[in-house]
Amino acid sequence: MTHCASLAYVQALVLEVGCGVGNSTYPLLESNPALRFTSFDFAATAVEILKQHPQYDSNKIDAFCWDPAVDEIPERLQPGMGEREREIEY
Ligand SMILES: C[S@@+](CC[C@H](N)C(=O)[O-])C[C@H]1O[C@@H](n2cnc3c(N)ncnc32)[C@H](O)[C@@H]1O
Secondary structure (H helix, E strand, O other): OHHHHOOOOOOOEEEEEOOOOOOOHHHHHHHOOOOEEEEEEOOHHHHHHHHHOOOOOOOOEEEEEOOOOOOOOOHHHOOOHHHHHHHHHO
């Protein structure tokens, strides 16, 4: 976390595997508001709690329920994801 915080204001898209309720997401976003997150967890309740956080912003965090060990790769992670991100950015 300290290392990531040293990257303050570097623009990056973070693929957050096993985001839980956002206990890493929100501190990282606070340390660097330029970050964007694609965050998933197989625990639907955790994702819902993450999305209910007062700092949740769907323009910055794409959070969804997914278990890569079982489920197909969702469309939002297929090639072209960067295009979608650029659409959000501009
Ligand atoms: C140690 S917690 C970390 C949560 C969060 N990243 C944090 O920093 O607080 C690990 C998370 O990974 C999730 N997880 C474990 N296996 C998973 C899988 N196969 N697919 C998606 N999420 C998974 C769990 O539900 C849990 O929320």
